[in-house]
Amino acid sequence: MTATDAGTRHRAQSIVPTVLSRGVYVLLAVLVAIGLAFLPEFRSVDNLINVLRSVSLVGIAALGVGFVTLAGSFVDLSVASIVGVAGVLTLSVARHSAGLALIATLAVALGIGTVNGLIVGRMRANPILLTLASTTIVGGLLLVATQSKVTYGTGTWLQTFAGATVLKIPTTVIVFVVLTVLCQLALTRTTWGRRVLAVGSNERTALFAGLHVPSIRTQVFMISGLFAGITGLLLAGNQGSATATAGTGYEFDALTAVIVGGSRLTGGKGSAVGTLAGAVLVGVLSNLLVLWGLPYSLQQVVKGALLVITVGLSQTFGANRG
Amino acid sequence: MADIARPTPASAGLLPAPLRRGWRSGRLGGPTRSVVLLGAIYIVFSILSVDFYATSNTRSLLAYAVPAGLVAVGQTLVIALGEIDLSVASVGVLAGIVLIVLEPHGLLIAFAAAAAVGVGAGLFNGVVTAIFRVPSLVTTLATSFIAQGCSFIIASKPISGTRLDLTASLDKPIGELLTVRIVIGVIVIAVAAAIFGLTPVGRTFFARGSNPDGARLLGLPGRSLVISGFLASGLLATAAGVILSISLDSGSPVIGGDLLLLSIAACLIGGSRLEGGTGSVIGTVIALFALLALQNGMDIVGISSYWQQVVRGVVVLVALLAATPSQVGGVRIMPSLGLGGLRERFRRRREPSARP
Numbered sequence: 001m002t003a004t005d006a007g008t009r010h011r012a013q014s015i016v017p018t019v020l021s022r023g024v025y026v027l028l029a030v031l032v033a034i035g036l037a038f039l040p041e042f043r044s045v046d047n048l049i050n051v052l053r054s055v056s057l058v059g060i061a062a063l064g065v066g067f068v069t070l071a072g073s074f075v076d077l078s079v080a081s082i083v084g085v086a087g088v089l090t091l092s093v094a095r096h097s098a099g100l101a102l103i104a105t106l107a108v109a110l111g112i113g114t115v116n117g118l119i120v121g122r123m124r125a126n127p128i129l130l131t132l133a134s135t136t137i138v139g140g141l142l143l144v145a146t147q148s149k150v151t152y153g154t155g156t157w158l159q160t161f162a163g164a165t166v167l168k169i170p171t172t173v174i175v176f177v178v179l180t181v182l183c184q185l186a187l188t189r190t191t192w193g194r195r196v197l198a199v200g201s202n203e204r205t206a207l208f209a210g211l212h213v214p215s216i217r218t219q220v221f222m223i224s225g226l227f228a229g230i231t232g233l234l235l236a237g238n239q240g241s242a243t244a245t246a247g248t249g250y251e252f253d254a255l256t257a258v259i260v261g262g263s264r265l266t267g268g269k270g271s272a273v274g275t276l277a278g279a280v281l282v283g284v285l286s287n288l289l290v291l292w293g294l295p296y297s298l299q300q301v302v303k304g305a306l307l308v309i310t311v312g313l314s315q316t317f318g319a320n321r322g
Numbered sequence: 323m324a325d326i327a328r329p330t331p332a333s334a335g336l337l338p339a340p341l342r343r344g345w346r347s348g349r350l351g352g353p354t355r356s357v358v359l360l361g362a363i364y365i366v367f368s369i370l371s372v373d374f375y376a377t378s379n380t381r382s383l384l385a386y387a388v389p390a391g392l393v394a395v396g397q398t399l400v401i402a403l404g405e406i407d408l409s410v411a412s413v414g415v416l417a418g419i420v421l422i423v424l425e426p427h428g429l430l431i432a433f434a435a436a437a438a439v440g441v442g443a444g445l446f447n448g449v450v451t452a453i454f455r456v457p458s459l460v461t462t463l464a465t466s467f468i469a470q471g472c473s474f475i476i477a478s479k480p481i482s483g484t485r486l487d488l489t490a491s492l493d494k495p496i497g498e499l500l501t502v503r504i505v506i507g508v509i510v511i512a513v514a515a516a517i518f519g520l521t522p523v524g525r526t527f528f529a530r531g532s533n534p535d536g537a538r539l540l541g542l543p544g545r546s547l548v549i550s551g552f553l554a555s556g557l558l559a560t561a562a563g564v565i566l567s568i569s570l571d572s573g574s575p576v577i578g579g580d581l582l583l584l585s586i587a588a589c590l591i592g593g594s595r596l597e598g599g600t601g602s603v604i605g606t607v608i609a610l611f612a613l614l615a616l617q618n619g620m621d622i623v624g625i626s627s628y629w630q631q632v633v634r635g636v637v638v639l640v641a642l643l644a645a646t647p648s649q650v651g652g653v654r655i656m657p658s659l660g661l662g663g664l665r666e667r668f669r670r671r672r673e674p675s676a677r678p
Contacts, residue, residue, distance in 0.1 A: 074459065075459075119643075123643065125642055125643060126596050126642065128406075128459075128596070129586065129587075129590065129596070129638065129642045130639070130642060132583065132586075132638065133635050133636075133638040133639040133642060134635070134639070135635075136583070136631055136632075136634055136635030136638065137631075137632055137635030137636060137639065138635075139631065139635075140628055140629065140630075140631030140632035140633075140634075140635055141632055143628035143631065144626070144628040144629060144632065147628075148628075252463065252467075255463070259460060265457045265459065265460060266457070295475060297471050297472075297474035297475045297478070298471060298475065299471070300467045300468070300470050300471030300474070301467065301468045301471035301472060301475075302471075303464075303467050303471075304463075304464035304465065304466070304467030304468035304471065305464070305468065307460055307463065307464040307467070308450055308456060308460070308461060308464040311456045311457070311460045312450060312454045312456050315454055315455045315456055
């Protein structure tokens with residue numbers, strides 16, 4: 001057998017896996033094509049911008065969760081409570097000073113992420129349960145503090161910023177895209193990104209290669225907390241009000257975007273751009289369902305099916321196998 | 323560097339053996355830990371309120387614990403395999419709704435349909451996890467999305483049942499302490515505990531969970547074991563949902579509450595580890611009862627539900643840290659910050675000759 005033969009055969013075999021492991025982009029293209037072809041309402045610029053606006057907030061949180069997943073810690077469930085805390089804190093402090101609100105919110109979000117990260121990284125606690133516990137505690141304290149009342153905001157520059165548009169594109173979408181690019185660059189072009197991926201693909205090897213695994217674990221949770229904080233801030237700015245439970249559901253929606261976006265659940269493989277595509281895919285699918293007049297509850301079913309199908313395909317055919 | 327068996331110290335005899343062992347290694351075994359927790363909760367709340375240990379309260383607590391207990395037993399089986407089932411609450415709720423909706427068409431059909439929900443969800447979880455090798459975290463998350471969506475589609479607002487006689491017969495008292503529901507729960511849990519703890523079938527669950535490759539080399543079933551684990555979990559969740567729906571005589575997507583969190587927390591406190599290969603039904607059930615007693619006690623004393631949530635989170639956190647190993651496979655990877663790690667380090671410095 002010549003080398004060319006082997007090369008051809010290799011290429012022929014790898015076409016199917018390559019397409020399927022990029023399933024999220026294919027699926028997204030197909031859905032957008034269907035929408036553009038058959039649904040005039042989908043085609044309008046306003047609708048497309050609306051889709052992007054609706055996914056951008058979850059998407060930002062998903063970028064942070066993506067780092068946690070890539071580093072092999074599955075998921076950060078505390079996103080839900082951090083989004084709630086960030087929103088309430090922003091609006092209550094913004095009455096006095098918007099700048100202080102921004103700093104305080106991000107600091108608290110970073111702080112919660114740091115505590116999560118230290119416990120997962122240094123004490124090797126199970127990340128799912130630890131973040132479940134911390135989200136229960138933080139959410140409970142927030143309920144105690146607000147007595148589940150709605151916090152209303154005043155017209156500060158934060159709200160103006162979150163509600164503004166540039167060339168009809170909402171600022172939240174711009175923030176989402178910019179952060180995606182930054183995350184992608186951090187993952188692929190920096191030593192730190194390589195380290196995160198190394199820890200995610202094989203913790204023990206990373207340890208023996210001299211990486212300080214606990215620090216990296218801590219750092220990804222810090223980023224996840226910070227990004228959830230940004231989401232909460234923008235959400236509160238957008239809506240002008242915040243409740244303790246505003247973030248409920250964000251944790252699983254973010255995880256859905258990460259997994260549908262092609263990140264390997266055990267870590268080590270994935271990208272920020274994939275997460276963006278995953279978030280947009282979920283948004284486009286929801287939008288199509290609404291435009292077709294299907295009940296809202298069906299979206300949950302479709303989201304579940306999407307999860308199983310994408311992961312099942314990549315496990316069966318894709319490069320992520322094993 | 324495993325914690326090798328060391329000779330009994332001179333202070334032996336002051337504490338019962340399991341406690342002594344637990345103290346030496348810095349952490350208690352699951353069932354012991356649960357019993358200690360339960361005892362502490364009973365002592366504290368009995369001092370705070372006379373209502374807490376009244377027979378009527380114990381009976382309502384037991385009845386309340388039955389659905390959660392069934393779910394937690396299923397979760398124990400799945401966690402022993404090294405998997406997790408995030409869909410228990412939503413599958414149970416869906417089964418309950420199906421039962422209530424189909425009640426007018428005859429009880430047999432209604433129960434069969436509810437059981438079909440459990441079997442279907444269990445088979446789906448098992449097959450997708452075992453054969454398509456999707457991590458169970460994703461599979462069961464997806465199943466919970468799907469079941470939740472179906473629940474909201476069928477019952478967008480709560481549906482009330484038509485069979486109040488069922489509700490009455492389910493909670494008919496037997497003696498001072500028991501009701502029909504409690505007896506059913508105890509029997510199911512006892513059977514599960516016996517199968518899981520005493521038979522070779524139970525051993526294969528542990529074997530698969532602690533070392534999947536080793537279990538396969540021994541010729542133990544792999545895929546069918548995972549499928550049957552999820553099937554059992556789905557059926558037990560269904561039983562829980564059916565009992566909940568009958569006792570409320572209504573079907574609603576929101577009655578599941580924190581069944582999922584409770585079941586996982588009970589497993590962990592009761593001695594399961596998420597890596598698989600450990601755990602016991604008895605440990606889980608006692609731990610679950612302790613958690614529910616804590617909730618009940620806080621209700622009686624009058625602590626607001628918001629603070630209760632905080633306390634619940636702290637209990638899960640403490641249980642998690644207590645159950646977190648400082649060693650993996652006998653090799654110490656990272657020093658633990660827990661009590662066990664500190665004690666062990668201290669001991670090593672004190673008696674270096676004990677280690678080869």
